[in-house]
Amino acid sequence: MDSLTQIVLGAAVGEAVLGKKVGNKAMLYGAIAGTIPDLDVIASFFTDTVTALEIHRGFTHSIVFSVVFAFVFGWLVSRYESYKDFKGWCCLFFWAFFTHPILDAHTTWGTQLFWPFDLRLAFKTIFVVDPLYTVPFIVFLLLAMFQKRTSEKRQFYNRMGLLISTSYLALTFILKWVAFTEFEKALENQNVSYTKIDTRPAPLNTILWNANVETEDAYLLANYSFFDTKPITFESYPKNHELIANYADNEKMQRMIHISKGWYTISQSENQLYFNDLRFGLLSLEPHSESFVFQFSINEDPITKDIYFVEQPKDTKDGKKLMSQLWNRIRGN
Structure with missing residues (x-):
């Protein structure tokens, strides 16, 4: 806390x-x-x-x-x-x-x-x-x-x-169970095949809840408010784990995967790879946002050839925008 x-x-x-x-x-x-x-x-x-x-x-x-x-x-x-x-x-x-x-x-x-x-x-x-x-x-x-x-x-x-x-x-705990049940129902109603689901409260409240859902090739992210009147919608984020195939046996990469409990995606911008920890969600509620709360650039030392991670800075403007989005989303979809 x-x-x-x-x-x-x-x-x-x-x-x-x-x-x-x-x-x-x-x-x-x-x-x-x-x-x-x-x-x-x-x-x-x-x-x-x-x-x-x-x-x-x-x-x-x-x-x-x-x-x-x-x-x-x-x-x-x-x-x-x-x-x-x-x-x-x-x-x-x-x-x-x-x-x-x-x-x-x-x-x-x-x-x-x-x-x-x-x-x-x-x-x-x-x-x-x-x-x-x-x-x-x-x-x-x-x-x-x-x-x-x-x-x-x-x-x-x-x-x-x-x-x-x-x-x-x-x-x-009761609120989490209710939200978890709603996410499960939505996945069943939409015939989504998945391996596991993880839920957590959205920032600053326990009315709006987030879910990460693992499928074979992607993770589905969704939000649910107790005031929702419309069905839950899931947005797909490809795992892209194949992008780090060259680092699969690297000790630091294995430790980073362990820290994230396996909830991560890899994204790429130009020639730069990023490790995105999904457990803490996104800094935006806009559809298909790539603004992850915890995103780390994957860098390679030119001499040792070992890799190291650098946490990406967060823009204060994103935080202010998220507060406004949260207030609107809490009130229902």
Whole structure:
């Protein structure tokens, strides 16, 4: 999830663990702990693109990290804070660290909660930024913040924030199932033969859902809103996997395919090849758009002949245009 949401979640968890003992300091340390796992993005400054993608939401989002560093930070804080309960501080940092990847596991990228095992949990029920999850959470946290630390109202507000946000997460599983069912019906009604289907919410909401459908030679992409009145339409994007036949045995290419979980297409513009990760969809809802959220140019080193990937920059104009398109599409086709 986005940094603000993780800060709010960490603060609420910190309050639940030590709010009665240390007041707003519990929220402060919880908020700090809620952001620490995302420091793995620093890896992008020191490693190649493929390695940075593998590291993202890896070790720092694992149970191992939550346990080990809860002791480290718990010891550090208990050394200089007036409240010396080592166990209490460890509990605060553990739960703030642990709830971070649990929340991230609901997004499309997912988390390696069980690192070092190569298993990434990705429920794909919520977008990385969702106001319906975050805004109510912030409101109740602010209400709690301005109450006395021993006040029953403070505990009530904080619990309500946690309860409402958790209930919304549970609801997203139901919404995902309903959307998945609608996509399956549409494929059946249109006599589409496919091997697998993947669904996820569109940006900023859980009313509009996206689907990727794999067929023999192409992927079908589609959108469905709960307010739709017309049949779902699928747009075909050829796999073009044969374009990277020369790199089929290349280690970095194999790692990139693994990262995408096999949901990728290859496109070509003039002599340049691009690797398109389909799991995150498109930056446009216009028909036959080629503006993928995550697109990487495939480049070959002239000396070593090895390949490397470069993520293509995103145009802010595309983002603004997408927001307008999303609002119209959410209201139905």
